[in-house]
Amino acid sequence: MYRDRVRLPSLLDKVMTADQAAALIQDGMTVGMSGFTRAGEAKAVPEALARLAKKHPLKISLMTGASLGNDLDKQLTEAGVLARRMPFQVDSTLRKAINAGEVMFIDQHLSETVEQLRNHQLKLPDIAVIEATAITEQGHIVPTTSVGNSASFAIFAKQVIVEINLAHHTNLEGLHDIYIPTYRPTRTPIPLTKVDDRIGSTAIPIPPEKIVAIVVNNQPDSPSTVLPPDDETQAIADHLIAFFKREVDAGRMAKNLAPLQAGIGSIANAVMCGLIESPFEDLTMYSEVLQDSTFDLIDAGKLRFASGSSITLSTRRNADVFDHLERYKDKLVLRPQEISNHPEVVRRLGIIGINTALEFDIYGNVNSTHVGGTKMMNGIGGSGDFARNAHLAIFVTKSIAKGGNISSVVPMVSHVDHTEHDVDILVTEQGLADLRGLAPRERAKVIIENCVHPSYREALTQYFEKACAHGGHTPHILRDALSWHINLEERGHMLAAS
Amino acid sequence: MYRDRVRLPSLLDKVMTADQAAALIQDGMTVGMSGFTRAGEAKAVPEALARLAKKHPLKISLMTGASLGNDLDKQLTEAGVLARRMPFQVDSTLRKAINAGEVMFIDQHLSETVEQLRNHQLKLPDIAVIEATAITEQGHIVPTTSVGNSASFAIFAKQVIVEINLAHHTNLEGLHDIYIPTYRPTRTPIPLTKVDDRIGSTAIPIPPEKIVAIVVNNQPDSPSTVLPPDDETQAIADHLIAFFKREVDAGRMAKNLAPLQAGIGSIANAVMCGLIESPFEDLTMYSEVLQDSTFDLIDAGKLRFASGSSITLSTRRNADVFDHLERYKDKLVLRPQEISNHPEVVRRLGIIGINTALEFDIYGNVNSTHVGGTKMMNGIGGSGDFARNAHLAIFVTKSIAKGGNISSVVPMVSHVDHTEHDVDILVTEQGLADLRGLAPRERAKVIIENCVHPSYREALTQYFEKACAHGGHTPHILRDALSWHINLEERGHMLAAS
Numbered sequence: 001m002y003r004d005r006v007r008l009p010s011l012l013d014k015v016m017t018a019d020q021a022a023a024l025i026q027d028g029m030t031v032g033m034s035g036f037t038r039a040g041e042a043k044a045v046p047e048a049l050a051r052l053a054k055k056h057p058l059k060i061s062l063m064t065g066a067s068l069g070n071d072l073d074k075q076l077t078e079a080g081v082l083a084r085r086m087p088f089q090v091d092s093t094l095r096k097a098i099n100a101g102e103v104m105f106i107d108q109h110l111s112e113t114v115e116q117l118r119n120h121q122l123k124l125p126d127i128a129v130i131e132a133t134a135i136t137e138q139g140h141i142v143p144t145t146s147v148g149n150s151a152s153f154a155i156f157a158k159q160v161i162v163e164i165n166l167a168h169h170t171n172l173e174g175l176h177d178i179y180i181p182t183y184r185p186t187r188t189p190i191p192l193t194k195v196d197d198r199i200g201s202t203a204i205p206i207p208p209e210k211i212v213a214i215v216v217n218n219q220p221d222s223p224s225t226v227l228p229p230d231d232e233t234q235a236i237a238d239h240l241i242a243f244f245k246r247e248v249d250a251g252r253m254a255k256n257l258a259p260l261q262a263g264i265g266s267i268a269n270a271v272m273c274g275l276i277e278s279p280f281e282d283l284t285m286y287s288e289v290l291q292d293s294t295f296d297l298i299d300a301g302k303l304r305f306a307s308g309s310s311i312t313l314s315t316r317r318n319a320d321v322f323d324h325l326e327r328y329k330d331k332l333v334l335r336p337q338e339i340s341n342h343p344e345v346v347r348r349l350g351i352i353g354i355n356t357a358l359e360f361d362i363y364g365n366v367n368s369t370h371v372g373g374t375k376m377m378n379g380i381g382g383s384g385d386f387a388r389n390a391h392l393a394i395f396v397t398k399s400i401a402k403g404g405n406i407s408s409v410v411p412m413v414s415h416v417d418h419t420e421h422d423v424d425i426l427v428t429e430q431g432l433a434d435l436r437g438l439a440p441r442e443r444a445k446v447i448i449e450n451c452v453h454p455s456y457r458e459a460l461t462q463y464f465e466k467a468c469a470h471g472g473h474t475p476h477i478l479r480d481a482l483s484w485h486i487n488l489e490e491r492g493h494m495l496a497a498s
Numbered sequence: 499m500y501r502d503r504v505r506l507p508s509l510l511d512k513v514m515t516a517d518q519a520a521a522l523i524q525d526g527m528t529v530g531m532s533g534f535t536r537a538g539e540a541k542a543v544p545e546a547l548a549r550l551a552k553k554h555p556l557k558i559s560l561m562t563g564a565s566l567g568n569d570l571d572k573q574l575t576e577a578g579v580l581a582r583r584m585p586f587q588v589d590s591t592l593r594k595a596i597n598a599g600e601v602m603f604i605d606q607h608l609s610e611t612v613e614q615l616r617n618h619q620l621k622l623p624d625i626a627v628i629e630a631t632a633i634t635e636q637g638h639i640v641p642t643t644s645v646g647n648s649a650s651f652a653i654f655a656k657q658v659i660v661e662i663n664l665a666h667h668t669n670l671e672g673l674h675d676i677y678i679p680t681y682r683p684t685r686t687p688i689p690l691t692k693v694d695d696r697i698g699s700t701a702i703p704i705p706p707e708k709i710v711a712i713v714v715n716n717q718p719d720s721p722s723t724v725l726p727p728d729d730e731t732q733a734i735a736d737h738l739i740a741f742f743k744r745e746v747d748a749g750r751m752a753k754n755l756a757p758l759q760a761g762i763g764s765i766a767n768a769v770m771c772g773l774i775e776s777p778f779e780d781l782t783m784y785s786e787v788l789q790d791s792t793f794d795l796i797d798a799g800k801l802r803f804a805s806g807s808s809i810t811l812s813t814r815r816n817a818d819v820f821d822h823l824e825r826y827k828d829k830l831v832l833r834p835q836e837i838s839n840h841p842e843v844v845r846r847l848g849i850i851g852i853n854t855a856l857e858f859d860i861y862g863n864v865n866s867t868h869v870g871g872t873k874m875m876n877g878i879g880g881s882g883d884f885a886r887n888a889h890l891a892i893f894v895t896k897s898i899a900k901g902g903n904i905s906s907v908v909p910m911v912s913h914v915d916h917t918e919h920d921v922d923i924l925v926t927e928q929g930l931a932d933l934r935g936l937a938p939r940e941r942a943k944v945i946i947e948n949c950v951h952p953s954y955r956e957a958l959t960q961y962f963e964k965a966c967a968h969g970g971h972t973p974h975i976l977r978d979a980l981s982w983h984i985n986l987e988e989r990g991h992m993l994a995a996s
Contacts, residue, residue, distance in 0.1 A: 098971050121922075437614070
């Protein structure tokens, strides 16, 4: 069956086992693998690599699009394969190794990794491992459920291993739009002015002689772990939709809003689901990952077109989307993450960017990555690519966590990923803070009034008032600024008496 | 003489005194004024406004390009005129009022102010006050030594006051390139692919009937206060030039480097001066402000072309540049700050961005704005516009300040303007830290080894080692993280014994 998918016959003699292909990866190599938001990752070769490394230890620097599914980061970590990892991950075993200083993790804006490779500021991959639906008559690679950084990895690497995955339908071909910016100093504008523009090719164009191995596999993507909306995420969606209505009524947005971006995860997915019952029509998405909500919105006749870099679905939606892709195919495109997240395009289109915060402070600085200012959660992902240049940079979170021991709104964030310059709107289940055009002291009042859980409101008001008495454009009491985090670490509750 | 400069005769009856024009500005108005890095600001009308306000109190929201010269922010602050101010300032009197919470200051990325106006996310100016070299036959406004936000302010405002300033030579006409992005959702790419491309008009196109007043003035721009290089700034320049040489030798940059951006101020100016003695030729600039060093580099035959949004010169250079502008005119262009700082163009061209830090931490987070985490200095300016999308995001500072009481390298910055994701290179007179592709723990070692003043090195090493023992991707001891700033505030030295 795989023979139909390798349409350049001269490549058929490159078919080998995963173990044989994995043996091409040697100690000290930099390896670029497909995979973005647990979609479309090469599966058999990294698994084989983990097996091999248990017998013959080796270390590599691994770069991907974003997170991998099928517990691959776990397997590779446990086998001791990962010396360095970039630009994103979501695996709990790898996270532990990162926080123990055992794996060097480089947390990057997702649009920037291949730009830095192109300029030789990062070491180019020696070898790329790319999951494919098919190889064309020209020897070009048709990706599967994600594009991520696969195209540039394959272009930059000296050698390419292709995993033909029979678990993916051949109907994926035609979904992708591969556009690679030209080299500086003669780079030209990215010719994309509408979410549904197609500006590239449907396969990754590389010289077929770079393909040194083809591995046949039949293992599906991991299902999305997104949770259904709950009362809090529904309340967040309701606040945001009410805000969108006010923006439309005030003439600041069109009735079909602006192209929507939603970060991965349950809260952003719930917000998008909330749009099904909204009055908005003819919506579009220009996002990274297309989740269940994207297809629910299309089915509801609300969403006209969705551009992303990957499709990550729950078990509930997986079969009926991919078994009936013809229903959706003219409404979808998958792009390299450099393009789905490109600041040039984000600013041009005027995206509404909706991303999840771990915590934010009374002045609107957002921490997306570090628990207690030290421990990496997942990484900044694409949130910075979108927030900086968005028409509206929106961050959402529940106001409390760990049964109320943690307030997501704090005096000073313990780590900053997005500065107050880049944050327009904050939403919790308590309400929405519109920070546009406000100075820090004004921001604090709006945030405390609208976003903070009642059990923390008085303490935060007290902090702010004490800080204002002390003075400054952004008033703080440095001795107290991180005390909530210290309380949590030492006593288990942010307001524990010291 | 001014009659030659108002080339649409029907506008001549709009000539009036500054007091008459200032009286058009009423309490509660939003006013957009020309002026960027103390160049090309309207002078007579704001001075008149300050005089009038002492008799008849009024408050306005004032937006400019960036900083104003001629003590205008001081005069307006003292007269109590400023309720709100954006997006940048450098005045010590205004700074005090901001830090006392008396003036609401909105500190913005300089490329973003007019984008937010265009989308009605900020209140549009009721009136614009624009300094001009001339008014054309069509009634269009020819700016003077800066473009800043003048074009969009004039386009958005209902009424425009023009200050014809006879102190500026008429030879400035032709220097400007006014390009305004189209409205979303039909915005097209900015058609600029080289630093010397001209993509717009030489004057600000507005309907002449919007010009409600013309004031004639003869007051020069304030001279630049830039200091000549000293031993430390020279050492910073030397480290950076040695680094550029290594980049060229490694094939990562062309021999003429990449378009250079240098923030305002003595350190960035010294770095640019250092290039005069360097081996690099055929250099270009794509920057905000063109300072003395720009013209010194042109005179030395090193700089081929400079694009900026303003020209701010010292007394030493002012006359010989503007009296002989024909020498330079084919090597210069002044653009709206939205275009000089636009992320789309910065990413496309691959700028080398050199900006000044107030302080940075061992992980490479940069504070550009807030002394002690609370007190506003000037504002973020364009540093974020450039750093996020630059080919190289470089931040420079002296390693100590206040006679050694302050280390510019600290365990944790007290305020974050640029996150570690956006910072490639840090330079002090001690040395240069190349952070590209490094994880936080690796960054800390490189920064401590290369950038820290010897009198702080041991203490910072101890902090880092203690933090690593505690663990985390970005190790910190929250109880100690801000202790250096607290020591400084309470005891006058960052390492004062507690």
